[in-house]
Amino acid sequence: MQASVSNMKILIILPNWLGDAIMATPAIELLALKYPNAQFTFVGSYVSIEALKHHPLCERAIVDETKKAPSRFMATYRLAKELGTFHLAVSFRNQIYSTLLLRFTNTVICCARASWHSRLLLSHTPKIRTNQHLVEQYTQIAMANVDNFTQEIPPLKLYIKAKSFEKPTLGINAGATYGSAKRWYPERFGEVAAYFSKQYDIIIFGGPNEIEMAQEIEDNLKALHVNNYTNLAGKTNIEELCANIGGCSLFITNDSGPMHVAAAYKVPTVAIFGPTKYKETSQWKNEKSIIVRHELECSPCMKRECPLKHHDCMKGITASEVIEAVKKLEI
Incomplete structure (x- = not known):
């Protein structure tokens, strides 16, 4: 699918933990640099969504509650159909239901860490060394469909304004x-x-x-x-x-x-x-x-x-x- 620069729709499945979600922010910033007019849809746990939903390019932020459903498989399918199709989909979670969610959206370019289910169902599944910083691992997932990626990885980024205290x-x-x-x-x-x-x-x-x-x-x-x-x-x-x-x-x-x-x-x-x-x-x-x-x-x-x-x-x-x-x- 050829995306116009004006409306690059990108689905991002966030990590569950707060710290891991924040460590995914440099990868998200790199995607924002590559696609300046991107429209991000974030799907993740309550804490990861609450931390990252303030991103200026975030169009939708959805808490994934499929785990609570009687059939997680069917709930994942329904969520995918509700989300629709994207120009690019990235999962920072190495989990079968995240892989299925990407697949069920019918998105052509889907990036996730290599696993038996991602290799079977998705287009870009790099094998990533786990003995490197998690920020580097997430970046390699996000940039899996970019040839010869060499750009410097930026710092962590949150778009929540810091409070100002009167004293140190x-x-x-x-x-x-x-x-x-x-x-x-x-x-x-x-x-x-x-x-x-x-x-x-x-x-x-x-x-x-x-x-x-x-x-x-x-x-x-x-x-x-x-x-x-x-x-x-x-x-x-x-x-x-x-x-x-x-x-x-x-x-x-x-x-x-x-x-x-x-x-x-x-x-x-x-x-x-x-x-x-x-x-x-x-x-x-x-x-x-x-x-x-x-x-x-x-x-x-x-x-x-x-x-x-x-x-x-x-x-x-x-x-x-x-x-x-x-x-x-x-x-």
């Missing part, structure tokens, strides 16, 4: 939705926040399932006689979360979705990594970013909970290490 603000994010193994300890976050409380007002971030953890940090701050903090855990939607993180002067976080939000706004960040592959999911092109991690024989295990029950990859990281890392940022 330190954001603390102790959560990590993936699992407990990725989480450093609330009392140590509290210790670090208390250390910098004379220089910064403090915001404690967290999702609806992290309220208890955030309360622990708050209790630690109170015990250390710190009172210039705000606890926003469970109190923000995705747009508010991004806006608040974007306004921070400094961010201290686990490997998590909010970590990538901070990277999109170039917020100076110290990121604490334990069981995850830091070379694949670290902050992308954030110049003022430092990773604190310990090299262990058992890491990265990529498990949700420590399979050896000792959690040494996180337990060994002290508050003083994180404080020293902040000092090295030269903010």
Whole structure:
């Protein structure tokens, strides 16, 4: 199908997780550069849609709820027919129903990571090395139908306006939705926040399932006689979360979705990594970013909970290490 430049309709299936969706934004920006008058339709999870629907070229943003249907196959077919046909379709999800969704739209040029189902049903299915940054992997998917692609990959990009705070603000994010193994300890976050409380007002971030953890940090701050903090855990939607993180002067976080939000706004960040592959999911092109991690024989295990029950990859990281890392940022 030959597309006119004026109405290049592009379907994009977003990753499910907030951080992964944000790591797909450089690939989306490259598509926007290649097709300046593109009309994007985003399909994804609630969190990925809420974060990315503000893109100026986004014409439609649809939360994929086919998983809830009695027959996901039929629900996927119906969603595809509702969407219609596109000039180009890209899936950042390596999942059979995403492949089927692309196929059912009758779009000719469909790009997705190589798998048994994508190779069978779609036109462009590059085999992509997984030992490179996820941003690079997503870019190779999006550019699969572009010959000899050599363009530099841009930074992460969110179109939600950052909040403006009156005083320098330190954001603390102790959560990590993936699992407990990725989480450093609330009392140590509290210790670090208390250390910098004379220089910064403090915001404690967290999702609806992290309220208890955030309360622990708050209790630690109170015990250390710190009172210039705000606890926003469970109190923000995705747009508010991004806006608040974007306004921070400094961010201290686990490997998590909010970590990538901070990277999109170039917020100076110290990121604490334990069981995850830091070379694949670290902050992308954030110049003022430092990773604190310990090299262990058992890491990265990529498990949700420590399979050896000792959690040494996180337990060994002290508050003083994180404080020293902040000092090295030269903010």
